[in-house]
Amino acid sequence: MIRRLLVANRGEIARRIFATCRSLGIETVAVHSAPDADAPYVAEADLAVRLPGAAPVDTYLRVDRLVAAARRTGADAVHPGYGFLAEHAGFASAVGDAGLTWVGPPAGAIAAMGDKTEAKALLADAGVPMLPTYTAADRVEAFPVMVKAAAGGGGRGMRIVRDRADLADAIESARREAAAAFGDGTVFVEPYVERARHVEVQVVADAHGTVLCLGERECSIQRRHQKIVEEAPSVAVTPALRAGLQSAAVAATRAVGYLGVGTVEFLLTPAGEFHFLEMNTRLQVEHAVTECVTGTDLVRLQLLVAEGGRLPATAPPVTGHAIEVRLCAEDPAADWLPASGTLHRFAVPGVTVEFGTDPGRDRGLRLDSGVRDGSVVGVHYDSMVAKLIAWAPTRDEAARALAGALRRAELHGVATNRDLLVRVLRSAEFVAGEIDTAFLDRNPGVFVPLLPPDRVGLAGLAAALAGAAERRATAPVLGTLPSGWRNVPSAPQTIGYAGPTGPVRVCGSQDHLVAVEIDYRLDRSGTLLSWAARPIHPGQPDTGQPDAGQPATGQPHSDRRPDTAQPDPDRQPEVLLVAAEPSRTVLTVDGVRQLFAVHRVGGVSFVDGPDGSVALTELPRYAEPAPVLTEGTLLAPMPGTVGRILVTAGQRVDAGEPLLVLEAMKLEHPVTAPTAGVVTELPVTAGAQVETGAVLAVVTPEQPATVPGPEQPDAAAPGPG
Incomplete structure (x- = not known):
């Protein structure tokens, strides 16, 4: 019997495992890096051990330190979670060699499935349907193809190639990413x-000898080959297809002598055929x-x-x-630029359970998160901070x-993919079950923020009124006077906010x-x-007036156009103030009462309104002059590590040509030339x-060639006659 369990992982999955351990009376041990010292999972564990350092290679990927932590705390078992060393056969062996119980499949099964090329060969012999596999680029006969990391997962080391001319570069890029992520740069190619x-x-x-199948999951909506929306069961799987999938999954499980919980992944074609992708030897x-x-x-x-122990003889039904x-x-x-910072x-709202099912209910909302305020x-x-189910x-x-x-959630301080997820769930194709791995490519509309562009001004008004209420509530003197009160009012109160980027409409501006x-x-x-409300644009003088042709205020009821008239997108809505408090503003907008938190x-x-959410940064009344940057300066969009540098100072580059790679949150982010020109500065090293904001490179644009005009007569030359 397991008495004390060390979880060799972090964040949400560590909390998930601890929740089950508490229900079973098992003591828990957390390990954490320096940045994770104050993380919720560390506080929830019975014991915790610090792993010196911050990067995964120094902490959660150190087999010796993890085993030592288990011994030091008296743990008798180790659970790897997912990611990091969860599918590392050497870690499983080291845990067993230390006399500890490994909560996962045998090291041999992990090794057999760890190399995808070998796994496909093994399971093909067991009768599991396969796509052809190529380990040499010259063997590829038809396109498109997918380049994959043999030891990979989580979408890393994967590239879609549609033309032979791009295959060699894709293979080399996938090798580099796979080597950085998994320590193994082996790749293979299969039809896409x-x-x-x-x-x-x-x-x-x-x-x-018992093998159970607990239904199937649909995981087709992906970004960068990583899943972001999953569901069970799949709307595309018929009873006959389900039987075939489960039969193949059982065959794969038995072929490798698997024990514990695992997942057999398949590719389902539009024609209803399925092919083995990989077996994940973990939760x-x-x-x-x-x-x-x-x-x-x-x-x-x-x-x-x-x-x-023994499993039940039959799997529970799917309901x-x-x-x-x-x-x-x-x-x-x-x-998909990753974001970092403090989650304020x-x-x-509406969460019924965290980290588990809710027995006796036929519906609910579950939250598995690794964060808190x-x-x-x-x-x-x-970059994943939580899962909502x-x-x-x-x-x-x-x-x-x-x-x-999701729409009503308050997510303040760090940019997230919340708006995209809401739009995916509400899209016509998703509702109809018409989804596949290219869903996001076909639906650019899901990338549009929930907050309509012409409502940013209202959010700014709500923020301004709430800010005024807060200042009144904390005023040391004359706190009963209304905000901005003057004996002889001569000008309105004015406040500027740095707004979201994108095609935002305020007072009709596009x-x-x-x-x-x-x-x-x-x-x-x-x-x-x-x-x-009026926009402020770069290089545009502030005239102190709204955009030309736009009303400066809301119109009184008597001047409103009849309801039968066509709506005017440039019309400023009529707004009545119902209540303004430091944490909320209530407005009546064209006769409709609305609450803005x-x-x-x-x-x-951070303004959360009925149409969506936005973060507005108050601008100083008297701003310091911003530093003047040379044209073509490229700044780091996020903190990270400079990976490969692909150019040298003095080199001519084309627009869109990769200059260097910035690595952050386990992914590569290429930095490309904004225009054709010459790399005149390259102040960073690999x-x-x-x-954020560091200068990575400067590309001086090419000067257009001077085209001589038509030859003109010399002004000093005498004219004819």
């Missing part, structure tokens, strides 16, 4: 199936949807098998539908509940919004008399740590 689905079967096996990130539709605690089954989304710290609209508020999202680890009797109900909870300025005037009783942190106002 257009509009394929990613379907996987959850298996669990014990030492007494999956998306295991929660299976738990919700089967009422089964998969971590408990892992512990049961590790202790030598209802569950959908999971991965909430990540990243900006989908900026090519993390609140999801005040958590710091760093650059050393994966809804389950209900039907797929439509689960999707609607999940989208609603330009790239850099900042928005809000004007408002209150009378002596606190009634809002007028308001206006406002959370101020320093100079930033391996250097850089902060």
Whole structure:
């Protein structure tokens, strides 16, 4: 019997495993790096051991330090979680050699499935359907193809190639990424199936010969070949197809002598054929949807098998539908740029359970997170901060509940993919079940923020009024006077906010919004008399007036156009102030009462309204002059490590040509030339740590050649005659 368990992982999965351990009376041990010292999972463990350093290679990937931590704390078992060393045969062997119980499959099974080329050969002999595999580029006969890391997972080391001319570069790039992520740069190539689905079967096996299949999961909606939306069961799987998938999954499980919980992943073609992708010899990130539709605690089954126990003779039935989304710290609209910083508020409404199913309910909302208010999202680890799962009797109900909870969540301080996830769940194709691995490529509309562009001004007004209320509430003198009160009012109150980037419309403008300025005037009783919002653009002088042709204030009711008229997108809405408090503003907008929650942190106002959310940074009234940057200067968009540098100073480059690679959150982010020109500055070196805003390179644009005009007569020459 396991008495004390060390979890060789971090964040959300560590908390998930601890939750089951507490219910079973098993003591827990956490390990943590320096950045994770204050993480929630560390506080929840019975014991904790610090691993010196910050980077994974110094901490969560150090077999010797993890085994030493188990011995030091008296742990008698080790659970690897997922990621890091979860599928490392050497770690499993080291745990066993130390006399500890390994909560996972045998090292031999991990090794057999760890090399995907060898795994495919082994399972093909067991009768599992396969796509052809090529280990040499010259053997590839048809395109498109997918380059994959033989020891990879999580989307790293994968490239789609549609033309032979690009194959060699894709293979080399995949090798570098795979070597950095897994310590093994071996890659292979297989045909890429257009509009394929990613379907996987959850298996669990014990030492007494029982292998159970706990249904299948649909994991087709992916970004950069990484799953972001998963569900169970799959709407594309018929009973006959389900039987075939489960038969192949059982064959694969038995062929490698597997024990414990694992996942056999398949590619489902539009024609209904399926092919083996890989076997994950660990608990999956998306295991929660299976738990919700089967009422089964998969971590408990892992512990049961590790202790030598017997599984039930039959698998539990699948009931209802569950959908999971991965909430990540990243900006989908900026090519999935990862985000870091302090998560000032993390609140999801309607959560019924954390880290487990809720027995006796046919619907609910589950949250598995590794963060809380005040958590710091760093650059050393994966960008996922939480998983949100809804389950209900039907797929439509689960999707609607999940989208609603996401939209109302308060996520302040770090950019996330929340808006994209909501739009995916509400899209017509998703609702109809018409999804595949290219879903995001076909649906650019899901990248648009939830907050309509023409509502940013209202959010700014709500923030300004809440800020004024806060200043009144904390005023040391004359606190009863309304904000901005004057004996003889001569000008409205004015406040500027740095706004979101993108095609934002404020007062009819369709330009790239850099900042928005809000004007408002209150009378002596606190009634809002007028308001206006106008964009501030780079290089554009502030005239103090709204955009030409736009009303400076909301129009009175008597001047409103009839309801039968066509809506005017440039019209400033009429706004009445109902209430303004430091944490909320209530407005009536064109006759509709609306609540805006406002959370101020320093100079930033996080506004959550009925249409969406936005972060607005208050601009100083008298700003310091910004440093003048040379044209063509490229700044680091995030903290990270400079990886490969692909150019040298003085080199001519074309627009879009890669200059260097910035590594952050376990992914490579290429930095490309904004225009054709010459690399005149390259102040960074490979391996250097850089902060946001650091100068990475300067590309001086090429000067257009001077085209001589038509020859003119010499002014000094005498004219004819």
